Amino acid sequence: MTSTAPARLDVRRLAHQYGDRQVLHDVGFDVAPGEVVGLLGPNGSGKSTVLSALQGLLRPTAADVMLDGVSVSPGGSSLRARLGVVFQQPSVDKTLTARENLRLTLHMHGVFGAPQRARVETLLAWAGLEDRADEPMKQFSGGMLRRIDLVRAVAMRPTVLMMDEPTSGLDEASFRRVWMLVDELRAATGMSVLVATHRPEEAARCDRLVVLHEGRVVTVRPPASLIEEMEADVLVLETDHRDEVRHTLESTLGLTVRDETYGLSAGCTRGHELIVDVVRALPREKISAISIRRPTLADAFVRLAGASLDDGDAGATDGRGEVRP
Amino acid sequence: MVGYVILSLWRRDMMHLLRERSRWVGVIVQPLIFWALIGVGMGGALTRFGGEGDDLAYFFPGIVAMIVLFTAVFATMSVIEDRQRGFLQQVMVLPSSRAAIVLGKTAGVTTMAVVQVSLTMAVAPLAGVDLLGVHWPMFFAALVLGCAGLTALNFSLAWVVNSTAGYHGVMAVVMLPLWVLSGAMFPAGEGWMGWAMRLNPMAYLVDGLRHAMAGGLSADANSGAGFGLAVLAVTAAVFTVLAVRTVARSTQKARV
Numbered sequence: 001m002t003s004t005a006p007a008r009l010d011v012r013r014l015a016h017q018y019g020d021r022q023v024l025h026d027v028g029f030d031v032a033p034g035e036v037v038g039l040l041g042p043n044g045s046g047k048s049t050v051l052s053a054l055q056g057l058l059r060p061t062a063a064d065v066m067l068d069g070v071s072v073s074p075g076g077s078s079l080r081a082r083l084g085v086v087f088q089q090p091s092v093d094k095t096l097t098a099r100e101n102l103r104l105t106l107h108m109h110g111v112f113g114a115p116q117r118a119r120v121e122t123l124l125a126w127a128g129l130e131d132r133a134d135e136p137m138k139q140f141s142g143g144m145l146r147r148i149d150l151v152r153a154v155a156m157r158p159t160v161l162m163m164d165e166p167t168s169g170l171d172e173a174s175f176r177r178v179w180m181l182v183d184e185l186r187a188a189t190g191m192s193v194l195v196a197t198h199r200p201e202e203a204a205r206c207d208r209l210v211v212l213h214e215g216r217v218v219t220v221r222p223p224a225s226l227i228e229e230m231e232a233d234v235l236v237l238e239t240d241h242r243d244e245v246r247h248t249l250e251s252t253l254g255l256t257v258r259d260e261t262y263g264l265s266a267g268c269t270r271g272h273e274l275i276v277d278v279v280r281a282l283p284r285e286k287i288s289a290i291s292i293r294r295p296t297l298a299d300a301f302v303r304l305a306g307a308s309l310d311d312g313d314a315g316a317t318d319g320r321g322e323v324r325p
Numbered sequence: 326m327v328g329y330v331i332l333s334l335w336r337r338d339m340m341h342l343l344r345e346r347s348r349w350v351g352v353i354v355q356p357l358i359f360w361a362l363i364g365v366g367m368g369g370a371l372t373r374f375g376g377e378g379d380d381l382a383y384f385f386p387g388i389v390a391m392i393v394l395f396t397a398v399f400a401t402m403s404v405i406e407d408r409q410r411g412f413l414q415q416v417m418v419l420p421s422s423r424a425a426i427v428l429g430k431t432a433g434v435t436t437m438a439v440v441q442v443s444l445t446m447a448v449a450p451l452a453g454v455d456l457l458g459v460h461w462p463m464f465f466a467a468l469v470l471g472c473a474g475l476t477a478l479n480f481s482l483a484w485v486v487n488s489t490a491g492y493h494g495v496m497a498v499v500m501l502p503l504w505v506l507s508g509a510m511f512p513a514g515e516g517w518m519g520w521a522m523r524l525n526p527m528a529y530l531v532d533g534l535r536h537a538m539a540g541g542l543s544a545d546a547n548s549g550a551g552f553g554l555a556v557l558a559v560t561a562a563v564f565t566v567l568a569v570r571t572v573a574r575s576t577q578k579a580r581v
Contacts, residue, residue: 081420091411107333
């Protein structure tokens with residue numbers, strides 16, 4: 001936050017414990033008006049727990065929360081009244097139509113009659129699903145379900161939209177469409193967005209990232225600055241001789257090598273020159289393919305947390321966890 | 326906002342009731358088949374248990390109670406599906422009391438039971454029930470209070486079990502024995518079974534319906550009508566509070 005205006009949402013000292021296990025340790029971050037902030041971390045890092053605590057779905061052991069400069073109870077009704085929530089699974093009734101689902105949401109907020117009908121038409125237009133409005137939602141694709149779920153969440157014009165892995169399981173086209181809609185809704189309503197994700201391409205769309213690992217905030221920075229700190233290139237090797245190739249790269253060329261699903265990778269500078277050295281250092285039959293790519297947020301996460309975004313609940317690894325490019 | 330949420334959840338249950346025709350078969354037809362088969366098949370066995378009169382007539386209030394029970398069981402099963410599929414999460418993050426979820430569901434299920442039982446009463450003359458002689462205020466009071474209590478109890482069980490297979494098991498172990506011990510099939514005897522029936526809230530639903538179908542007072546009932554309705558009211562209130570507390574406690578224990 002560089003502005004002097006209060007943050008839309010300011011979270012401090014957020015902690016939570018399940019039995020003897022501390023799952024959140026003094027988590028703190030803020031979200032400015034109109035800003036998109038991402039909670040980035042692998043499964044089990046505490047992203048969903050942070051959202052659940054703010055939404056009132058669990059009671060944190062400690063937290064100080066301010067909304068537009070006013071102290072509010074974490075997960076309390078005054079905070080929930082200003083939230084729109086998109087869960088990991090679309091929280092719609094698939095036996096009803098899209099129009100009925102939206103009407104039901106507005107009904108719960110006490111919006112009836114002509115204002116309700118007008119709002120439903122606007123929401124359907126935002127989702128781009130006016131022509132499918134009266135079909136049962138069980139006939140909808142994952143992307144369509146998600147779009148209706150998204151406009152449902154913003155039906156009451158929330159000041160903060162919270163989304164938990166909103167594009168999980170969606171293909172690339174649906175992913176882009178959902179995020180186009182988020183951007184349109186943000187422009188139309190001025191709302192802030194807090195999104196939990198472990199998808200690097202989703203994290204790249206955020207203004208700032210709160211990098212979480214094992215319930216602790218590792219850093220809070222814009223995605224571009226995380227990548228800027230990385231080495232210029234990532235050397236990617238496909239090989240069936242991992243141990244031998246790793247040993248050569250580490251001992252001969254001084255690289256820090258990571259295991260990948262397809263082989264090995266290593267951060268480096270001037271990758272195009274390094275390829276020549278690698279080819280000289282390794283027998284031809286030991287390498288199936290070699291290439292250079294730009295570092296991603298997944299690489300940045302590995303560097304910061306010593307674990308991969310794909311590690312799941314296992315927590316920290318030896319720092320050479322699998323990372324998909 | 327609590328009122329809007331209750332109304333919305335009730336409305337959603339009504340939409341499901343109108344669309345899911347298979348539900349009607351399970352809830353109404355199955356108990357009627359039971360009634361016909363057990364009533365005819367037992368052929369005067371009632372007198373061996375100390376009862377009097379026609380078996381079909383004796384079993385009918387119990388069959389109505391079974392419809393109420395099935396309605397409550399099938400409808401509260403959707404609580405598990407709604408939690409697992411995410412619909413109830415949407416409701417839980419509203420700035421409203423969690424009690425609205427319990428009250429909305431109870432209102433929906435009770436309305437369903439009233440509609441389904443009212444339709445079932447069309448065949449009541451076959452059991453010797455004079456529809457003009459039924460004490461309808463007592464009938465609906467017993468029906469509404471009994472259904473509200475059963476729904477709230479089943480809601481708590483569904484919320485805690487949170488698995489459809491597990492819920493089926495609980496229903497088989499808890500609810501069906503409660504129905505058998507409700508005076509639906511045989512009158513309260515002496516000894517432990519008589520006490521078990523007196524402690525069973527569903528017995529007061531059956532008695533209330535039995536009194537109402539007899540015009541206000543039935544010799545076959547095990548308890549007085551007024552006392553029975555009072556027990557049903559207290560039971561409904563206790564189970565509703567229990568259900569609200571169950572939902573509220575899940576917030577503290579949530580593992581998300």
